[in-house]
Amino acid sequence: MAGMPQAKLNLIDGCPRHVAIIMDGNGRWATQRGRPRLYGHHAGAKRVREIVESCPRIGVDYLTIFAFSTENWKRTQVEVAGLMSLFRRYIVKETRALITSGVRVRFIGDRLRLDDKLISMMNDLEAVTAQNTRVHLTIALNYGGRDEVARATKRLAEDVAAGRLLPENVDEETLPRYLDTHVLPDPDLVIRTSGEARISNFLLWQSAYSEYEFVDTLWPDFTGEEFETLCAAYGGRERRYGGVRG
Known part of the structure; x- marks a missing residue:
């Protein structure tokens, strides 16, 4: 990442500010090559660098990846370990490369099950x-959407019970303040690789x-x-948020 360009950015018109990626297909990529699944995961980790490097060049400020x-x-103990x-x-x-390239890293997910060293x-x-602001990279590690909402709801309920929050003041703007992503904008574009069409x-x-894009490319081949x-392509979409054109 140390080689990330510092010159004037070549912004894509209408580029999404925040892109989230479900990095799927590492295991299948390795199996196709007669190698163990972990071989694919290592190849996939290397691919992350190229995608992060692309972000400032095209105007993506936030990148969130599902790790x-x-x-x-x-999964098997061998694969998890x-x-x-x-x-x-x-x-x-x-x-070192993340620091010098101006990438800020955040982790989301439940850390309690992870080992102390990690x-x-x-x-x-x-x-x-x-202090970095060039790209905001968020890594979802031991993350699940339902788990996140459950943890957020528990914290919200604790604040209500303690009198710090009135029940009548709870609305759809309240819960996001308790989510792991409370400091991030919502993703404009979610990409899933490997041909699977689910979130x-x-x-x-x-x-x-x-907006969603489901692509057939296995993650280690995603350039x-x-x-x-x-x-x-996202720049050509019309986002109406439930409204109508005009």
Whole structure:
């Protein structure tokens, strides 16, 4: 990422400000090549760098990626352990580049089930990139949309019980303040790779009015060029938020 261009940005007209990606297909990509699934996950981690590098060039300010879901614990112990090791390696390997490239990193999801070392590394990465503003990279780790809403509702209920919030003041603007993403804008565009056409419990509240793109490309083959093409296509969509044209 140290090589991210610093010259005048080549903004795409109507480019989405916030793009969220369900990075699917790592395992199938590896299987097609006769390799273990973790081989695909490592290839997918490398692809993240190219997509992050594309963001400032085209005008994407926020990028949120789905790295590990609350349902992914159902996978084999070998795969889960390998993924946790990969997350630690990613932080160690990419920290310097993220800092120098102006990327701010945030993590969303329930950290309680993660090991202490990984949590500490996540906290440190958030801290050392906190002043960066060029790209806001959010990594969803042990994240599930329903789990997030449940945790947010619990915190909201605690505030009501403590008298800090009146029940009659709770509306659809209240809950988002308790979500993991409370400091982020809602995603304009959600992309899912690998040919699957489902949202898999990702940003359920936040993506209520997002545009979606489901592409056949497996994540390790998803290039910056394809990412930019999808962002450019977004600019041709008319978002009416339940209204009518004009």
